[in-house]
Amino acid sequence: MEHATLSAPLPISENVTPASVEEVATCLLGAASTGTAVYPIGGGTSLDFGRLPSQLGMALQTTGLNRIVDYQPRDMTISVEAGFTLQALQQTLAEENQRLPWDVPFANRATIGGILATNHNGPRRYGDGTVRDDVIGIQAVDGQGNVFRGGGNVVKNVAGYDFCKLLTGSLGTLGIVTRVTLKLKPCPAAMALWTGSFATWDDLEQILAALVTSACRPSAVEVLAGPHEILNSAWPSAAPDALGWLLVALEGSEAEVDWMSQRLEQEWHAQPVRSVERIADDHANRVWQHLTESAAPQKTSLSLRINVVPSATIEILALLREIDPQAVLQAHAGNGIVLAHFSEDLAQDLPRLLVQRIHPSARKHRGHAMALSGPLLPELTRQAFFGPPPSTASLMAAVKKQFDPHHILNPGRAIFDLE
Amino acid sequence: MSSAVDYSLLEQLREIVGHDSVLSAHSELVVYECDGFVIEKNCPDVVVFPRTVQQVSEIVRLCNEHQVPFLPRGAGTSLAGGCLPVGGGVMIVLTRMREILEIDLRNRCAFVESGVVNLWLTKALKGTGFHYAPDPSSQGACTIGGNVATNSGGPHTLKYGVTVNHVLGVEAVLADGTIVEVGGPAEDPTGLDLVGALVGSEGTLAIVTKAWVRLTRDPEGVRTMLAVFDSADAATNAISQIIGAGIIPAALEMMDQGILIAVEQAFRFGFPLDAAAILLIEVDGLEAGLDESRDRIEAICHENEAREVRHAQDAKQRALLWKSRKQAFGAVGRLSPSYCTQDGVVPRTKLPHMLRRITEIGQAHEVRIVNVFHAGDGNLHPILLFDERDTEQIGRVLRASEEILDECLACGGSVTGEHGIGVEKIEFMSKMFTPSDLEAMARLRSAFNPENRLSPCKMLPTAGACGLEQVHPGRRAAL
Known part of the structure; x- marks a missing residue:
């Protein structure tokens, strides 16, 4: 694997790579009859996601499910098997000037099924919504080997319960997704990436609040703080004393992007934004890639994701910075999502800090925190890993039981899976 | 009154919500015998109007004790019989839970009670620069809770998405009376996406009492146009060509000659009565890009032999065009x-x-x-x-x-x-889905609604197995 790898290997005794939904069903039927745990694996880029399981089981590779089932460019929909990689899909779509507005690390290996299962959303979620918004049809195999579908092939459809939503983010605990139908978007003609630095968290909140009512309609509002490697190389003129940097992506027609660029520059002129600059196109690609890839596991003690109401983003950033001045921080600031990669120095204190400070703060701001990756993962208690369970945990467990009564699908990994 | 709904239940309901919030006389109940789907009708045995989530919870617990079916209802504008009280029982009408509790522009969300009418939220947001995007044609009457239950759309959902894309979380009462918060004002709630499962579940999984909804920025500008075609084929070809060209209009609506005549009689907009079809097309967004989009659409319409393309000249004309569209169903009475x-x-x-x-x-x-x-x-x-x-x-x-x-x-x-689906299209479910798909849906319902006492006999064909008498067997096919 490139970059950082698993904090600990999955407890796998055998590997299967089914080539069809029927073969997935057969595998799961067999596993259900013997009570064998099944760990679905796509590109293997997010295997740390969820608690590390203990039960020995079978790795079910979805990479054998790698066909485009149906692409209708004029309807702007595509049906694709779950093991298809995002990069290959984007290349196909690009030929028709279409895309999925998904920003996912290791897109050359990350599969559509894996992205769905982990509900991975990057910077463009601010302007384009999240993965679940683009799924209009889904096929999966449940924990008893039953193939089931929800949704369909059309962009508007309210027939039956919405399995497209329920399965997105379910981490393969209700069923293994085998095929999805997606709604596509046209590629924008132009993009501009603007940056500026800020000196205090209060300044940042002032800027972020103003962006909510800006004349511009950004597709991404990102904040970086801490020692990001990119700042030493691709950055145009990084102010060394800045507390952090803002990045705003503007997309649309040439005319729209030009107009928004002018307006944003004017607006930022009246706000405490320093070193305002439009990142030149050759750098912009690298910076954008960094914004996407830095969600991947890093060589640090622990990576964490925190979601709160957007206005509390600065409080979370400030808290994390106080806890670890060397933490690499990124926020999808328009959406209240913060990613933190803690330094190795902090490893010893982190479990305690998670329980005593980070989870309570996330909770106070109506959200939660969840450990993502890092060598510290195996040492975290459930409480340190997820924080307190939501009040709906027992309802989630009841849903899980209906779809996986033998408890074989990714056992022990999800917050509601109390094993 | 069915035997299960006896005097003691009625008295206990009155204790929970007060005498003035319980209806049980037949003359009052007939108002609640159906929604916008009028082919099947059945009176509930009792109608209650709770004001708080605690009252809803107590009512639900009581229904379980007495083993009577119960179901939620908003304004009753749904069109598929979703709030038809199959088997009678207790109807919980949420229209007295009508507070807009919070509007938080910084966090782009609002927290509202289920009985808030869609248009009230639009009006409350007027002038703030934000709006609530789902705009069903019934928005002057329908409630947010009902919108959540049916995953309502509307003309502008083409660009902005349907209700599920705008609901961040809900407060709901489960089938056993438990009060839960699902999701909330922060994005990406932990665990399973139960919000996604609840939206569009047509009141069969839980009773939604409050919702956090996403607010959307008002577009800076809008261009509304009317393209007139001499053949329906030409109009529909233009539609797929516009979308295929990578333009996502805010709305793209079609009316054929038959409906145009009725609409013209009702609203006197000046629609050409000899046209085979018209397209009502709206693009919105930044002023900087609008004329370009408008011109491209106009060109595509002309390529597809549009007879003429008219532009709404001002807000008043645009409002009349939309009024004509949204009240088109009302004008059908003329036909x-x-x-x-x-x-x-x-x-x-x-x-x-x-x-x-x-x-x-x-x-x-x-x-x-x-x-x-x-x-x-x-x-x-x-x-x-x-x-x-x-x-x-x-x-x-x-x-x-x-x-x-x-x-x-x-x-x-x-x-x-x-x-x-409601009751109207139950029989189509087995045409659209396999037995295994439907079985999975039934299992999801079982997790939420194990006794199937909450809005029984809806959505899934297996609902017939709930043992309740159907009202007009054989008539629930397609209408």
């Missing part, structure tokens, strides 16, 4: 004593074929059909005209409706884009 609206969906490129088939099916069954629909989504609303006093006509209308929906499925589409 026929009764009508039923279908809600099929096809891939956009199949629209020309589908409209031709609708005409043929109408001719074959001697049923007059007019069309007004969300063309950009491929969401058709053929309106079948008839006289409900004539049972022979009803039979023909039912058969024509069924054929239309079968054709939607044959085109790879759906039998409902926004109205829901």
Whole structure:
């Protein structure tokens, strides 16, 4: 694997790579009859996601499910098997000037099924919504080997319960997704990436609040703080004393992007934004890639994701910075999502800090925190890993039981899976 | 009154919500015998109007103790019988939970009670620069809770998405009376996406009492135009070409000649009565890009032999155009004593074929059909005209409706884009889904609603197994 790898290997005794939904069903039927745990694996880029399981089981590779089932460019929909990689899909779509507005690390290996299962959303979620918004049809195999579908092939459809939503983010605990139908978007003609630095968290909140009512309609509002490697190389003129940097992506027609660029520059002129600059196109690609890839596991003690109401983003950033001045921080600031990669120095204190400070703060701001990756993962208690369970945990467990009564699908990994 | 709803239950309900919030006289109950789907009717035994989530919870617990069915209702504007009280029981009407609790512009969300009317939220937000995007045609009456239950759409959902794309979280009462918060004002709630499962569940999984909804920025500018075509084929070809060109209009609606005549009589907009079809097209967004989009759309319309393309000159003209569209159903009364609206969906490129088939099916069954629909989504609303006093006509209308929906499925589409399954389309579920799909849906319902006492006999064909008497067996097919 490139970059950082698993904090600990999955407890796998055998590997299967089914080539069809029927073969997935057969595998799961067999596993259900013997009570064998099944760990679905796509590109293997997010295997740390969820608690590390203990039960020995079978790795079910979805990479054998790698066909485009149906692409209708004029309807702007595509049906694709779950093991298809995002990069290959984007290349196909690009030929028709279409895309999925998904920003996912290791897109050359990350599969559509894996992205769905982990509900991975990057910077463009601010302007384009999240993965679940683009799924209009889904096929999966449940924990008893039953193939089931929800949704369909059309962009508007309210027939039956919405399995497209329920399965997105379910981490393969209700069923293994085998095929999805997606709604596509046209590629924008132009993009501009603007940056500026800020000196205090209060300044940042002032800027972020103003962006909510800006004349511009950004597709991404990102904040970086801490020692990001990119700042030493691709950055145009990084102010060394800045507390952090803002990045705003503007997309649309040439005319729209030009107009928004002018307006944003004017607006930022009246706000405490320093070193305002439009990142030149050759750098912009690298910076954008960094914004996407830095969600991947890093060589640090622990990576964490925190979601709160957007206005509390600065409080979370400030808290994390106080806890670890060397933490690499990124926020999808328009959406209240913060990613933190803690330094190795902090490893010893982190479990305690998670329980005593980070989870309570996330909770106070109506959200939660969840450990993502890092060598510290195996040492975290459930409480340190997820924080307190939501009040709906027992309802989630009841849903899980209906779809996986033998408890074989990714056992022990999800917050509601109390094993 | 069914035997299960006895005097003691009635008294206990009065204790929970007060005497003035319980209806039990037949003359009062008939108001609640159906929603916008009028083919099947059944009175609830009792109607209660709770004001708080605690009251809803207590009512639900009481219904469970007495083993009577219960179901939620908003304004009753739904079109598929989603709030038909099959088997009677207790109807929980949420229209007295009508507070807009919080509008938080910084976090782009609002927290509202279920009984808040969609349009009230729009009005409360006026001037803030934000709006609540889902805008069903019934928005002047329908409630946010009802919108959540049915995953409502509307003309502007083409660009902005349907209700589920705008609900961040809900407070709900589960089938056993437990009060839960699902999701909330922060994005990406932990664990399973139960919000996604609840939205569009037509009141069969839980009773939603409050919702956190996403607010959307008002567009800076808007261009509204009316393209007039001499053939329906040309109009539908223009639709898929506009979308295929990578333009996502805010709305793209079609009206055919039949509906135009009724709408023109009602609103006197000046629609050309000899046109075969018109498209109502709206693009919105930044002023900087609007004229370009408008010009491209106009060019595509002309390429497809549009007779003319008119532009709304001001806000007043635009408002009248939208009024004509949104109240088109009301104008149908000028054409026929009764009508039923279908809600099929096809891939956009199949629209020309589908409209031709609708005409043929109408001719074959001697049923007059007019069309007004969300063309950009491929969401058709053929309106079948008839006289409900004539049972022979009803039979023909039912058969024509069924054929239309079968054709939607044959085109790879759906039998409902926004109205829901309710009781109306239960029998289509087994055409659209496999037994295994339906079994999975039944299992999801079991997790939430194990006794199936909450809104029984809805959505899933297996609902018949709940043992409740059906009201008009054999009539629930297609209308």
